[in-house]
Amino acid sequence: MTVLVFLDPARPDGRIADAAQPQLMVTDTGITRGDGIFETMLAVNGAPRKLQAHLARLATSADALELKIPSSDVWERAITTALAAADDDGELVVKLVATRGEPEAGATAWVQVSAVPVGLRGQRLSVLLLDRGYDSTVAQRAPWLLMGAKTLSYAVNMAAVRYARSHGADDVIFTSSDGKVLEGPTSTVLIARVIDGVKHLITPQLESGILPGTSQGALFAAAREAGWDLGYGPLVPEDLFASDGVWLISSVRLLAEVESIDGKPVTVSPELTAELSGLVASVS
Known part of the structure; x- marks a missing residue:
């Protein structure tokens, strides 16, 4: 189960996309150069943990890269949309990604929600x-x-x-x-x-x-x-x-x-x- 929500100026709460279909251009500099930033957090019962700390660090990373990204409230609305679409009351991984996008086109940003990998915890x-x-x-x-x-x-x-x-x-x-x-x-x-x-x-x-x-x-x-x-x-x-x-x-x-x-x-x-x-x- 993977839910994708792209941050879209035309849709204040984000645009849900089919994770099974191609969504990025091969010319996106996040792919061709790794030119972008991300954050990963845990959501429990539909609520992301340490959300403000992650959004603050995302903004700091964007500043370091001189990358213009959507504001925190836009990210929050997209996260809410993604978690609602996931419809899972357990633990979920929420990933925020922003790339510099295609040349001259501006940043590409999305929220990805997926299951916690099996066997990740409990080992020494x-x-x-x-x-x-x-x-x-x-x-x-x-x-x-x-x-x-x-x-x-x-x-x-x-x-x-x-x-x-x-x-x-x-x-x-x-x-x-x-x-x-x-x-x-x-x-x-x-x-x-x-x-x-x-x-x-x-x-x-x-x-x-x-x-x-x-x-x-x-x-x-x-x-x-x-x-x-x-x-x-x-x-x-x-x-x-x-x-x-x-x-x-x-x-x-x-x-x-x-x-x-x-x-x-x-x-x-x-x-x-x-x-x-x-x-x-x-x-x-």
């Missing part, structure tokens, strides 16, 4: 550390690399996941060329430390050129209310092994516990995982 992950090839200061030096934008250019990220799986691992944590922990190809890295009874939740520095995680941000807000201390790196691989738990978090897979890195075990904590998962579930 083995991950590899892979060098991204940039140092941790590149985002400040070279903004044209779009390090903090969520663009359609995910070929490298997917290649990293394929490399990990071909070497017996489930996922990847990228590191910078100067040895800092960055992020996963489709997720944010979290670690926990329990020091003198105080629980600390830490994620890498945003300034290192990673994508600001909407799920990480929401979890941090909930964890603060629950009495956790929060921190933003910098982290190095040794911090992962010295932690009391390592997780990858994303909007659809949610919280996934890491059990090994480069074939070496890391501490796993069912208690901390359960507590953090409960906090993730509480965030709307």
